[in-house]
Amino acid sequence: MKILNYGSLNIDHVYTMPAFVKAGETLSAKDCQLHTGGKGLNQSVALARAGAQVFHGGKIGSDGLGLKRFLEDAGADCRFVRVDPDEPTGHAIIQVVDSGENCILIYGGTNKRITEDEIDETLSFFEAGDMLLLQNEISNVNYLIRRAHEKGMTVALNPSPITDELLAYEELDLLDWMIVNRGEAEAFAGIESEDPDEVIDALQAKYSRASIVMTLGKRGSMCVSHGNKYYSRTYDYGRRVDTTGAGDTFTGYFLAGLSKGMPISACMDIASRASGISVTIAGAANSIPSAEAVLKAVPIELKEGE
Numbered sequence: 163m164k165i166l167n168y169g170s171l172n173i174d175h176v177y178t179m180p181a182f183v184k185a186g187e188t189l190s191a192k193d194c195q196l197h198t199g200g201k202g203l204n205q206s207v208a209l210a211r212a213g214a215q216v217f218h219g220g221k222i223g224s225d226g227l228g229l230k231r232f233l234e235d236a237g238a239d240c241r242f243v244r245v246d247p248d249e250p251t252g253h254a255i256i257q258v259v260d261s262g263e264n265c266i267l268i269y270g271g272t273n274k275r276i277t278e279d280e281i282d283e284t285l286s287f288f289e290a291g292d293m294l295l296l297q298n299e300i301s302n303v304n305y306l307i308r309r310a311h312e313k314g315m316t317v318a319l320n321p322s323p324i325t326d327e328l329l330a331y332e333e334l335d336l337l338d339w340m341i342v343n344r345g346e347a348e349a350f351a352g353i354e355s356e357d358p359d360e361v362i363d364a365l366q367a368k369y370s371r372a373s374i375v376m377t378l379g380k381r382g383s384m385c386v387s388h389g390n391k392y393y394s395r396t397y398d399y400g401r402r403v404d405t406t407g408a409g410d411t412f413t414g415y416f417l418a419g420l421s422k423g424m425p426i427s428a429c430m431d432i433a434s435r436a437s438g439i440s441v442t443i444a445g446a447a448n449s450i451p452s453a454e455a456v457l458k459a460v461p462i463e464l465k466e467g468e
């Protein structure tokens with residue numbers, strides 16, 4: 163199965179902060195680094211490192227050629243990454259604090275200049291049974307869902323970041339897979355609940371066609387698919403340095419597993435392991451481990467139990 167991931171490519175400006183900046187406040191950063199990122203790019207890197215056959219669709223400016231090289235080196239096919247010399251590449255301003263948590267501001271740039279004609283041209287290379295993966299950092303997400311569904315492709319959406327525009331798309335009813343975090347699940351389902359089962363059940367009731375994976379941070383993840391429920395734990399590999407890209411790592415590893423015919427529980431488990439490793443390394447795309455590294459790494463509690 164070929165996977166087309168049509169998604170953002172960003173230059174990440176990452177600031178190590180003593181605390182998140184509040185309204186009206188000025189704070190001095192302890193460190194500043196440029197990293198390769200974008201939810202789309204990160205997920206393609208994770209898919210490729212997990213061993214999937216991934217094609218990345220997207221758009222960069224002339225300042226983003228290094229992002230394309232990074233993706234190619236990771237093993238993604240970049241023939242559908244177009245260059246628009248008149249627009250800057252998308253970027254993100256990311257604050258990271260000591261706990262490893264982040265807050266992110268994105269500027270779309272070329273990510274928001276993807277046209278219907280480019281989408282049609284790209285999709286013509288794919289066929290029924292192939293998969294389309296999307297996030298919500300590019301233009302024409304609803305068009306992509308509709309056209310890929312019409313072709314018989316499996317359509318998966320990681321709806322980050324959530325916007326009112328996205329929530330209103332009728333095309334969401336066509337999704338085959340939704341990969342959401344707890345906050346996104348509640349926004350889609352229109353409920354707030356302490357009980358994650360209640361949240362995922364409400365989401366399933368609303369989008370009955372889709373299989374749904376919901377990540378729960380330190381509480382692991384859960385999935386509903388064709389009437390069955392699956393649960394997975396998290397893995398601890400050491401100090402959490404930077405959580406940026408952890409969700410992207412999970413999504414890429416999970417879908418790579420599916421594309422290789424792995425059972426859902428095994429896909430969730432390897433995705434949890436890969437994202438657990440990614441938070442111990444600073445940065446987004448560069449923190450995504452190879453499949454070999456995931457297999458070799460031993461979680462802390464297992465080491466202690468030896």
Ligand code: RIB
Binds near residue numbers: 204266407
């Ligand atoms: O999910 C993390 C990513 O979100 C960052 O790499 C940043 O570019 C934003 O897209």
